[in-house]
Amino acid sequence: MSDRTTEYDVVVVGAGSAGSALAGRLSEDPSLRVLLLEAGGSDRVLEVQIPAALYKVWRTRRDWNYTTEEQPGLDGRKLFWPRGKVLGGSSSINAMIYIRGARADYDEWARLTGDDGWSYDAVLPLFRRMEDNARGADRWHGVGGPLRVEDLRSPHAWTRAVVESAVAAGYPRNDDFNGATQEGVGQYQVTQKRGRRWSAADAYLHPVPDRPNLTVLTGALTTRVLVEGGRATGVEYRWNGALHTARAAEVVLSGGAVNSPQLLMLSGIGPADHLREVGVDVVHDLPGVGAGLQDHPLVPVIWDVRSGESLFRAESPSGYAKWFGARRGALTSNLAEAGLFTRSSPGLAEPDLQFHFLPVKFWRQAEVDPDVDAFTSAVVLVDVHSRGSVRLRSADPTWAPSIDAGYLTDERDLDALVSGVQKAREIASVGPLASVLADEWSPGRAAVSRDGLRAKVRETLESLYHPVSSCRMGTDDLAVVDPQLRVHGIDGLRVVDASVMPTLVRGNTNAPTIMIAERAADLIRGRTVDAELAAAR
Numbered sequence: 001m002s003d004r005t006t007e008y009d010v011v012v013v014g015a016g017s018a019g020s021a022l023a024g025r026l027s028e029d030p031s032l033r034v035l036l037l038e039a040g041g042s043d044r045v046l047e048v049q050i051p052a053a054l055y056k057v058w059r060t061r062r063d064w065n066y067t068t069e070e071q072p073g074l075d076g077r078k079l080f081w082p083r084g085k086v087l088g089g090s091s092s093i094n095a096m097i098y099i100r101g102a103r104a105d106y107d108e109w110a111r112l113t114g115d116d117g118w119s120y121d122a123v124l125p126l127f128r129r130m131e132d133n134a135r136g137a138d139r140w141h142g143v144g145g146p147l148r149v150e151d152l153r154s155p156h157a158w159t160r161a162v163v164e165s166a167v168a169a170g171y172p173r174n175d176d177f178n179g180a181t182q183e184g185v186g187q188y189q190v191t192q193k194r195g196r197r198w199s200a201a202d203a204y205l206h207p208v209p210d211r212p213n214l215t216v217l218t219g220a221l222t223t224r225v226l227v228e229g230g231r232a233t234g235v236e237y238r239w240n241g242a243l244h245t246a247r248a249a250e251v252v253l254s255g256g257a258v259n260s261p262q263l264l265m266l267s268g269i270g271p272a273d274h275l276r277e278v279g280v281d282v283v284h285d286l287p288g289v290g291a292g293l294q295d296h297p298l299v300p301v302i303w304d305v306r307s308g309e310s311l312f313r314a315e316s317p318s319g320y321a322k323w324f325g326a327r328r329g330a331l332t333s334n335l336a337e338a339g340l341f342t343r344s345s346p347g348l349a350e351p352d353l354q355f356h357f358l359p360v361k362f363w364r365q366a367e368v369d370p371d372v373d374a375f376t377s378a379v380v381l382v383d384v385h386s387r388g389s390v391r392l393r394s395a396d397p398t399w400a401p402s403i404d405a406g407y408l409t410d411e412r413d414l415d416a417l418v419s420g421v422q423k424a425r426e427i428a429s430v431g432p433l434a435s436v437l438a439d440e441w442s443p444g445r446a447a448v449s450r451d452g453l454r455a456k457v458r459e460t461l462e463s464l465y466h467p468v469s470s471c472r473m474g475t476d477d478l479a480v481v482d483p484q485l486r487v488h489g490i491d492g493l494r495v496v497d498a499s500v501m502p503t504l505v506r507g508n509t510n511a512p513t514i515m516i517a518e519r520a521a522d523l524i525r526g527r528t529v530d531a532e533l534a535a536a537r
Contacts, residue, residue, distance in 0.1 A: 004244040008035040008215075010524065011235055011248040013222045013263065015040075016089020017200045017510050018497040018517040019254030021130070024146070024204025025521035027214035032525075034213060035246050036205075037220040037237055040085035043092045049196050050323060052314050052331045055366035057093045062086040066258060066400055068463075073386070073408030079463050080365045081403065083258060087218060088199030090256070090465070091510050096190040096197060096334045097356075098149045100127055101505030101512055102182045104350045112502040113474050115483035117519070126518045127178075127511070130203075133189075140179045146203035147514060148193040152337055154328050155187060156311065156359040158375055158436055159337040163187065165431030166340055177341065182506065183351050185340040191510070192334070195327030200514060220244075223397040225251055225267040225493060227283050232493035250492055250524060254517070257467035257499040261290040261390045262401045264471065264480075269490060279395045284489045288478035289471060290390040294504045295405050296464040297384070298356075299417050299457050300363050301377040301424040303437040311335060311360035312370040335360060336378065341506065342423065344416040351506060352383035353420045356464075363442065365462050375437055377428065379420035380464050382506040385410035390470050407461060417461070418453045466509040471499035484523050485516075496520040 009031075012023045015038035023036040040062060047056045059065055059082070066081040084090040103120040110119035117123075128142030134150040137143045152159075166185035167173050174184025191198045205216060220239040225232050226247075234247035253260045264270055268283030270290060275282050313319075314330030322329030336356035344353050361374035388406030393399050408414045421443065428437050439445070443456035471480040480487060481500050487493040498513045505512050521527075 004242060006035070006244070006246050008033045008246055008248045010250045010252060011035045011037065011246050012252045012254055013037050013235060014089065014254040014256065014259065014497065015087050015201065015205070015216065015218075016084060016254060016256055016497065017091040017513040018520075020088060020091075020200035020204045021514045021517035022252060022254060022496055022521055023214060023216070024208065025518065026524060027208070027211050029525060030213055032213060034215070035248070036214065036216045037222050037235070037246075038087055038216070038218045039221045040087065041218050043087040043199065043201055048086065048088075048092045048199070050331050051096060051190070051192060051195070051197055052311060052333045052335060054093055054095060054335065057086075058082040058366060063093065064258070064400070066403055068403045068405045071405060071407045073406075073414075073458065074461055075458050079405065079407075080367070081258070081463055081467070082465060083256060087205065087216075088201035091191070091199040092197070092201065094465070094510055095336050095508075096192055097336060097339070097508045098178070098189045098191050098511050099507035100178045100515070101507045102350055105503065105505040109502050113483040118483065123515055123519065126515045130514055130518050140176065146207070147191060147200075148198040148203070149189050150192050150194075151189055152187060152192075152334065153195045153332045154330065155337050156330070156333065158308065158310075158359040158433070159187060159357065161432040161436055162357045162427065163338050165433035166427050168431035169427045171340060171342060171427075174341075177339065177507070182341050185338070187338045188334070188336065190334050192332070195323065195332040221397065222263060223266065225253070225263065225269070227267065227269070227490060230284075230489070231491040250494070252520070252524075253493070253495045254497045256497050257293065257470045258390055258401060258403060260495050260497055260499045261470045262392065264289050264487070264495075265392050266395065266397050269487065274391060278392045280392070286480060286487070286489060288480045291470070291478055292472050293388040293390055293403070293405065293470045294384050294386070294468050295388070295407070296354075296380050296382055296466040296504065297407055297413065297417065298462045298464045299379045299421060299460055300442060300462065301379060301421055302361055302363060302441045303375050303428060304439050304441055305373050305375055305436055306438045308373065308436060310370070310373040310375065311358075312373055333359075335362065341382075344419040350383065352381065352416055353423070354380040354382045354507060355420070355424065356380060363460075374441065377424040378464075379417060379424055381413055381416050381420070382504065383416075384504050385412050405463070405467075408458065414454055414457060417457050418450055421453055421457065466498075466504065468498040468501040468504050468509060471495045472502050473500045474502055485520055494520065494524075
């Protein structure tokens with residue numbers, strides 16, 4: 001109906017890490033009318049704002065609550081995948097770790113896409129532009145950008161202990177994983193502002209609530225992209241109980257690695273045979289949509305402790321008093337306070353393992369609250385060979401898609417994780433951490449041989465919730481978008497989110513996703529960062 005049709009210059013679907021940043025940047029140009037559609041609701045709840053409460057948002061109405069298909073590599077287990085269904089998307093429910101990835105990751109992107117604009121030297125100015133780092137500006141970091149980055153205000157004593165133990169075990173100390181080198185052990189910086197979460201919505205949307213050319217609709221489920229004559233002309237979405245149409249010169253999908261390929265396929269853009277199977281009319285046969293899915297797998301190594309209090313006890317009257325009174329104390333923790341990047345094998349050119357050290361028992365994907373004081377070393381594979389896919393279950397947009405994460409379908413991933421578990425044990429056995437930890441609770445001391453550990457990895461592996469590459473950019477037959485993030489074969493349509501990454505980065509994916517949005521804003525507005533790049537050099 002005409003009274004439910006609106007006109008914009010750009011429609012952005014999804015107000016997550018990428019969508020919030022993209023809409024915020026585009027609307028800085030007063031000549032552009034921007035509509036941002038978000039299926040979820042407000043982020044103004046304590047469970048989002050209090051850092052240590054992050055897992056309490058999972059499995060609620062602010063979470064898409066996805067579950068993978070049975071994974072043969074995990075003995076048939078299904079894994080829970082939380083994805084933010086809220087302003088800020090997954091940046092409103094994540095562990096706030098600010099990691100960009102390695103130089104080698106972006107240089108590989110440039111090689112795979114044939115576009116030097118994705119090289120490390122080219123994207124570093126974008127990272128610096130988006131950043132407001134509490135440590136100040138230098139060659140690697142920026143100040144004055146929208147995304148606040150700080151050191152943890154009240155790190156746990158065990159966090160300091162694990163860093164010293166890793167150094168004692170022979171790993172180099174690294175005070176800045178986003179600086180000259182990534183390898184080594186240290187404390188993470190986090191996307192927080194004075195002890196409170198600082199999401200992409202906090203960074204790019206909330207500071208400009210009255211910007212006249214930016215319209216943000218929550219509770220708006222986009223059902224399909226409208227395509228006429230090979231060109232995207234707008235979207236249909238359900239809002240306030242009715243179906244609406246938004247017309248635009250440019251449509252941008254920023255739903256993430258699950259929802260963006262789902263929406264493309266619901267719109268008839270994807271592998272033709274699959275679309276016909278689920279009853280979707282084929283608009284454009286694009287076989288790579290939903291293919292190539294990757295995620296970072298995690299194996300928790302958990303110890304009981306001899307003495308001391310873990311973050312299990314953070315949620316207390318005194319803990320809340322410290323947080324509400326001064327934004328300090330245990331509730332400012334992001335849980336994964338320290339990290340390590342290293343190699344599973346000394347012959348590797350780059351680190352392929354990342355460790356998250358948590359002064360709390362973290363297992364079963366936070367399905368149950370911690371019940372005892374414990375310490376967790378989460379072993380994460382960051383150079384992943386296995387691949388999965390996203391497919392439709394139905395032509396109904398309210399149905400969750402089918403997610404096959406493909407965990408451990410490549411044996412190299414399993415071998416690297418086994419080596420990681422062994423390294424976690426080595427670190428735990430030396431230095432000040434050795435006097436803190438008691439018996440190993442999982443995988444347990446009985447798992448000694450590599451074969452025994454291989455079985456335990458399959459039994460206990462979880463997700464780090466970093467899905468990417470399901471709409472990857474490139475120029476080959478299975479690429480979905482070109483290096484300018486334009487969907488192959490459809491004019492006026494782009495994808496801007498983690499799904500376009502050609503490969504997983506070595507590290508947490510939130511900061512790289514926001515960087516992609518920063519570059520997309522430049523591409524759409526016709527700007528370049530040549531001047532910033534020259535200054536950085």
